[in-house]
Amino acid sequence: MFKRPDVLLLHAPSVFDFRERPVLFGPISDVVPSTPAFEMYPLGLANIAEHLQRRGRSVRILNLAFRMLDDPGFDVSKTLAGFHPRLFGIDLHWLVHAHGVVETARWCKRLHPDIPVVLGGLSATYYHQELVRRPEIDFVLRGDSTEESVAALLEAVEGGRGLHEVPGLTWVDRGGALRVNPHLPPPVDLSLADDIYRALFRMSARYVDARSLTAIHDWWRHPQMAVLTFRGCNRSCAFCGGSSSSFRRFFGRSRTGFRPPERVARDVWRLSRYTGAPIFILGDTREPGEAYAEDLFRRIGAFGVENEVALELYRPAPERFYDLVADNVPSFNMELSPESHDEEIRKRCGKGYPNEDLENNIRWALERGCGRFDLFLMVGLPGQNASSVLDSVDWSADLMDRHDRRFVPFISALSPFLDPGSPIFENPGAFGYTVFHRTFEEHRRAMEQPSWEYILNYETEWLSRRDIVETTYEAGRRMNRAKRDAGRISNEQFERVERRNADSAALAAEVRAIMESGDEEGRERKLLALKPRFDEVSQSSLCAKEEFRWPGAGFRYLQIARSVLTS
Numbered sequence: 001m002f003k004r005p006d007v008l009l010l011h012a013p014s015v016f017d018f019r020e021r022p023v024l025f026g027p028i029s030d031v032v033p034s035t036p037a038f039e040m041y042p043l044g045l046a047n048i049a050e051h052l053q054r055r056g057r058s059v060r061i062l063n064l065a066f067r068m069l070d071d072p073g074f075d076v077s078k079t080l081a082g083f084h085p086r087l088f089g090i091d092l093h094w095l096v097h098a099h100g101v102v103e104t105a106r107w108c109k110r111l112h113p114d115i116p117v118v119l120g121g122l123s124a125t126y127y128h129q130e131l132v133r134r135p136e137i138d139f140v141l142r143g144d145s146t147e148e149s150v151a152a153l154l155e156a157v158e159g160g161r162g163l164h165e166v167p168g169l170t171w172v173d174r175g176g177a178l179r180v181n182p183h184l185p186p187p188v189d190l191s192l193a194d195d196i197y198r199a200l201f202r203m204s205a206r207y208v209d210a211r212s213l214t215a216i217h218d219w220w221r222h223p224q225m226a227v228l229t230f231r232g233c234n235r236s237c238a239f240c241g242g243s244s245s246s247f248r249r250f251f252g253r254s255r256t257g258f259r260p261p262e263r264v265a266r267d268v269w270r271l272s273r274y275t276g277a278p279i280f281i282l283g284d285t286r287e288p289g290e291a292y293a294e295d296l297f298r299r300i301g302a303f304g305v306e307n308e309v310a311l312e313l314y315r316p317a318p319e320r321f322y323d324l325v326a327d328n329v330p331s332f333n334m335e336l337s338p339e340s341h342d343e344e345i346r347k348r349c350g351k352g353y354p355n356e357d358l359e360n361n362i363r364w365a366l367e368r369g370c371g372r373f374d375l376f377l378m379v380g381l382p383g384q385n386a387s388s389v390l391d392s393v394d395w396s397a398d399l400m401d402r403h404d405r406r407f408v409p410f411i412s413a414l415s416p417f418l419d420p421g422s423p424i425f426e427n428p429g430a431f432g433y434t435v436f437h438r439t440f441e442e443h444r445r446a447m448e449q450p451s452w453e454y455i456l457n458y459e460t461e462w463l464s465r466r467d468i469v470e471t472t473y474e475a476g477r478r479m480n481r482a483k484r485d486a487g488r489i490s491n492e493q494f495e496r497v498e499r500r501n502a503d504s505a506a507l508a509a510e511v512r513a514i515m516e517s518g519d520e521e522g523r524e525r526k527l528l529a530l531k532p533r534f535d536e537v538s539q540s541s542l543c544a545k546e547e548f549r550w551p552g553a554g555f556r557y558l559q560i561a562r563s564v565l566t567s
Contacts, residue, residue: 005060006154007052008085010108011041012100013065015447019072022531024507025538026452027472028096031376031412033216033224033548036538039065040215042093042121043196043228043282044144050199051147057154060085060203062212064104069217076104081111087157088112089150092131093121095241095417098440099447105136116157120146122241126250126420127440128170129178140170143252144231145186186253190231191260195270197225222549223277227267232256234287235314237350238382238431241419250421258288265299268309278308278333278550286317294324301328308333308371308550316357319364326368333550334365337376340384341395348382348431350423362399366406372550373407375399379472380414382424382431385462386471393478400486408488411479412542413472417443418458432461450527451511466512473505476542483543493544504541507533 015021018037025036034040041063052059062083067074088108092101105117118139119131128140141149152166163171168183204210214220232253236243247253264281271279285293300309310333311325325332338358339349346352365373377392389411396409417437418424424431437443437457446455453469463471480501484494507530514526539545 004084005058006085007048007057007059007087007089007150008083009045009049009059009061009089009091010104011039011045011061011063011065011091012097012104013037013039013068014096014100016100016103019068021448022450022527022534023448023538024451024504024511024530024534026415026469026504026508027412027476027539027542028415028452028455029539030476030542031410031548033545035069035217037065037069038094038096039063039069039217041065042091043226044093044121044146045091046196046200048089048120048147048150049203050196052151052154053199053202055151057151058206060207060212061200063214065100066214066217067212070211070214077107077111080107084112085115087150087154088115088117090117090119091121092119092124095123095420095443096447098123098444102134102136102444105134109136118150118153120150122251123420123440126241129180130440132170132172132178138171141166142168142170143183143186144247145184145257148184183252186231186251186257188255188257189260190257191263195267197267197271197274201274218545223275224280224550225271225275225277226280226282227264227271228259229264229281229283229285230256230258230287235350236423238423239349239414239418241421241425243350243422245423246419246421249426256287258292261292261296261299264296265303268300268305268307269303272303272305272307276307278310279305280310280312282312284312284314286321287314290321293321297324297328306330310335310372310550312336313361315351315353316361319360322361322364322368322370331371332369333372333374334361334370335374335376336361337378339376339378340381340388341377341392342384342388345381345383345388359399362403362407366403371406373403374548375407375409377409377411378414379411379475380458380460380463380468382433382460383462384460386467386474389471389475390478393475393482396479397482397486400482400488405486405488408483408547409479410543410547411472411475413456413468414458415468416446416452416455416457424458428458433458434460450515451508453508453512454515469508470505472542473501473508476501480543489544489547493546497540497542497544500537500541503533504537507537 014037029036049059049061090101090104108117116138119137120141124140125142128142131137131140149168155161156163156166169181171179173179200213204213232247233242233244234256236245268279285296308331309329313336338346340346343354362373379389424433428435435458437446449455453465456465459465480497483489514523
């Protein structure tokens with residue numbers, strides 16, 4: 001009886017047929033919670049669902065990527081055939097989903113040719129004109145805040161208004177002309193953004209289907225919650241498609257929009273009632289100013305939240321920030337991404353702060369009881385050669401020697417794609433880059449390649465694509481050994497990562513030999529024979545997934561039930 005929501009929101013896997021297609025994804029998802037299917041959907045999908053619910057609309061989220069991972073027998077076509085919404089919505093926020101999104105849209109149109117398909121997200125916005133000319137896609141909604149636009153499009157689909165009235169809509173009219181509607185100014189005041197988890201719990205109860213809402217492959221065993229603080233960005237990191245310059249030029253946002261601190265604090269408190277799981281506050285809380293951070297943490301402290309709270313830094317903080325956090329959050333973790341130990345390389349990336357400030361932050365945080373301080377480094381940066389990458393590993397090893405096991409560094413490649421819209425993508429020569437894929441279709445086809453070496457959309461003056469692959473594996477080996485020697489991981493974890501690293505590197509070389517052999521007739525057969533080995537090593541070849549897990553308790557189901565029943 002619940003098979004006809006007004007809107008069915010779909011999250012596609014990165015590669016639609018990943019269960020059959022032989023692809024050595026390598027370590028492209030090693031330092032994020034997801035698998036190479038990138039099953040974690042953006043929070044924006046939940047924001048749209050909450051907004052539509054508040055307007056009396058029925059909406060359902062179906063995480064196809066997770067369902068396909070979770071159940072080898074899950075039949076996408078059979079499942080989609082059973083739905084008859086008024087509108088299919090598919091997120092294309094991260095470009096890694098280029099292949100999966102097109103195939104998902106194709107199935108929607110094949111099974112339900114009269115039901116419109118709309119795409120949204122930053123990558124969809126960047127490629128909006130190319131996408132709406134594809135036969136599988138009817139509409140693209142542009143920008144980072146499309147809640148009102150989805151509601152308006154639903155009215156238009158139902159005949160209540162014209163398509164030309166839908167803000168931010170890109171479409172092709174019956175005469176074949178491209179139409180690009182003006183969009184609403186992106187909201188700067190995000191006061192209306194509400195508790196998305198309550199909306200998700202209500203959806204789960206209504207459709208008796210919690211698994212389709214699951215965001216990460218092991219989320220039921222190791223739940224993590226997230227709270228968004230703002231949309232847009234004040235900073236302009238050279239490799240980021242969500243930088244301030246990208247938002248201004250491509251997404252119509254000239255000012256970052258911040259949620260009021262009382263809203264953020266209330267969300268943290270609500271989540272602490274639902275679950276004892278860690279809560280990740282997304283975005284550097286100091287971006288709106290130091291007063292915002294002080295207000296936020298004092299409010300969280302007043303609520304008495306006892307969960308692990310993870311905090312993200314875009315730049316080193318002053319010492320008083322750690323006093324503020326420690327005084328109000330009994331259990332906290334920190335994340336910082338300097339990208340390189342080399343201050344000049346870091347500056348080229350748009351992060352101009354010295355190592356002294358960074359190292360002071362680690363010390364200050366740990367002195368005040370920080371449970372984990374994670375540091376993220378990258379391969380494939382401007383001005384960075386192989387020696388510099390390995391020097392970053394040595395620097396990390398030295399920091400581990402100087403601090404206890406709560407300090408944990410990670411390193412991985414900038415992969416699989418350099419973000420369209422980022423300063424480097426828009427002007428690669430100025431940064432010493434060559435970009436191989438420019439169009440959406442080129443990126444879609446890249447995701448069909450048999451190894452991450454051929455999926456990468458760039459190389460630099462200092463590292464070719466092959467160099468990036470080989471240097472990443474070597475950096476991963478050295479970091480893994482340094483963590484073992486510093487007592488950060490067990491011998492069992494070390495040996496598992498060491499083995500997968502060696503196997504993945506060897507497979508990358510095998511794929512390269514097959515691709516360069518000239519044996520086009522035997523290529524597909526040889527690659528298909530390697531698929532079981534690809535699947536074995538396509539994650540945790542640089543670090544073990546359990547290194548990212550924070551301690552926390554499970555759900556408080558009675559409180560969730562009360563929230564559903566009283567909302």
